[in-house]
Amino acid sequence: MTRIAQEDLEGSLADAFQYVSHHHPPDFVRALRRAFDAETHPPARAAIEQLLVNSRLAALGRRPLCQDTGVGQVFLRIGCGVQFFRRDGQAPHSLQAVADEGVRRAYRDPHNPLRATMVADPLGKRANTRDNTPAVVHCELVEGDALEVLVVAKGGGGDVKARFATLNPSDSVADWVISQLPGMGAGWCPPGTLGIGIGGTPEQAMLLAKLSLFDPIDMDLLQAQGATCAEEALRLQLFERVNALGIGAQGLGGTAAVLDVKVRTAPCHAATIPVALIPNCAATRYARFTLDGSGPARIGESDPAVWDGIADRFDVPDALRVHLDQLTSAEVAQWRIGQTLLLSGKVLTARDAAHKRLVDLLDRGEPLPVDLRGRVVYYVGPVDAIEGEAVGPAGPTTATRMDRFVEPLMACAGLVAMIGKAERGPEAIESIRRHQGAYLCATGGAAYLMSRAIKAARVLAFEDLGMEAIHEFELADFPVTVAVDSRGRTIHAFAQPPGSN
Incomplete structure (x- = not known):
């Protein structure tokens, strides 16, 4: 029998969530470097370079890789020989309560505060819980007398793109996966990993897909040795076919939409093939540790050599420098898709809630x-700043959620351009064309790098919305890619509006 103090689990969870907020797994960094070396498409290459620089800076600065610091997910494999107790003399708490306390401590850490994302009452007030609880907890009883823990901070961009289907036994799993990719768009912030769960029941397939994402990235080794089973053959086939779609990093085109494809399977009913698909984004964050009763886990540091040779700033010599305070319609009309801009000057911020309030005011006159x-509006909800920062990590949020607000804000309020991540829908693209504006992509998953280009910040309106309030940021060489230009052309091939070219 192994006795494990729940306080040790709480503290280990808090340390792990803090650590993964600013550290990529080393295998992910190595895979990203291979993708950068192989990429020849300039916009995608620039995006991957920003992700690498961001990875190094976040690890050095111990600040979040991404402003979406994720839902706290805890997977526990509990040995049958484990007994929990509390050093404070209380009766053992539920494992949900223990996980919640670990998440609460991590996300409220004053030295590295993390953005609270969880809302209660999902069909009602959707009030933010303010400490990112509750955690999502999965428990499995296994043989042995140790506690194995997987800690995951999973951002919304990946999980929102999850897919599930029950196929017939004669259907092609690979064909189904490929059919899903264009509709998923780029909101999951590629390059990343695709997790495929096959078999079991619907909920089991989804869990298999999720867990497969945290297996080591080893596609380079699999390609070298070749497949030895059906699962490995499917991985190789999907890796080649997905990257051949030309989605590329951040959906900007190129050859590296996925760094690996993972597959887990389980027995299933003879009449079905349940299949689940879940992507992991460029802000891949997870850690494993084991408790054996000897005390809290030591969450190890990554070898700094992982980032050797990566610069501490992003610079494109031929980028166009744009001064937002003197921006004119004639200047916007000269921008072309795929072009890298470095923005300086003042920009406004707004997300879903602020957009709705603005349009409601317009509707009421x-x-x-x-x-x-x-003006230019940046779709962002930053992490709280700490001493010495103008703003915390501040990467873009998915632009399509704001599509229905583009027309009224451009037509009635005079908005000229927007910054976000991923593609725009046909309606938004047509509004941008009609009003001779532009949509600019910032790199999703490079939030700490983005924040270093923000020199000042102040709240202008809707302060009660917290991170969704309207801020004014002062930028200095903030990197973006022109994704929709004033002619209505888009760099995202899967988002072309009818009649575009």
């Missing part, structure tokens, strides 16, 4: 709290 004429 009431004045807006900020003047949007000739």
Whole structure:
């Protein structure tokens, strides 16, 4: 019998969630470097370079890789010989309560505060719980007398793109997966890993897909040795076919939408093939540790050599420098898709809640709290700043959620351009074309790098919305890619509006 203090589990979980907030797994960094070396498409290559620089800076600065610091997910493999107790003399708490306390301590850490994402009452007020609880806890009883723990901080961009289907036994799993990719768009922030769960029951297939994402990235080794089973053959086939779609990093085109494809299987009913698909984004964050009753886990540091040779800043010699405070319509009209811009000057921020309030005010004929004429809006909800920062990590959120607000804000309020991540829908693209504006992509998953280009920040409106309030940022060489230009052309091939070319 192994006696494990619940306080040791709480503390280990807190340390692990803090660690993964600013450290990529080494295998992910190595795979990203291979993808960068092989990439020849300039916009995608620039995006991968930003992710590598961000990875190094976040590890050195011990600040989040991404502003979406994720849902706290805890997977426990509990040996049958494990007994929990509390050093404070209380009766053992539920494992849910223990995991919640670990998450609470991690996300409220004053030295590296993490963004609280979880909302309660999902069909009602959707009030933020303020400490990112509750954690999502999965428990499995296994043989042995140790506790194995997998800690995952999973951002919303990947899980929202999850897919499930029950196929017929004669259907092709590979064909089904390939059919899903265009509709998933780029909101999951490629390059990353695809997890495929096959078999079992629907909920089992989804769990298999999720867990497969945290197996080591070893596609280079599999390609070298060749497949030895059906699962490995499927991995190789999907890796080649997915990357041949040309989605590329951040959906900007190129050859590296996925760094690996993982497959886990389970027995299933003879009449079905349950199949689940879940992507992992460029902010891949997880860690494993084991408790054996001897005390809390030591969450190890990665070898600094993983980042050897990676620069501490992103720079493109031929990028166009844009001064937002003097931006004109004629200048916007000169931008072309795929072009790298370095933005300096003042930009406004707004996400879903702020957009809704702005459009509601327009609908009622009431004045807006900020003047949007000739302005650029950045879709972002930053992490709280710490001493010495103008703002915490501040990467882009998915732009398509704001598509329905583009027309009123451009037509009635004079908005000229927007910054976000991933593609725009046909309606938004047509509004951008009609009003001779632009949509610019910032690199999803490079939030700490982005924040270092923000020199000042202040709240202008809707302060009650917290991270979704309207801020004004002062930028200095903030990197973006022109994704939709004033002619309505888009760099995202899977988002072309009808009649575009």
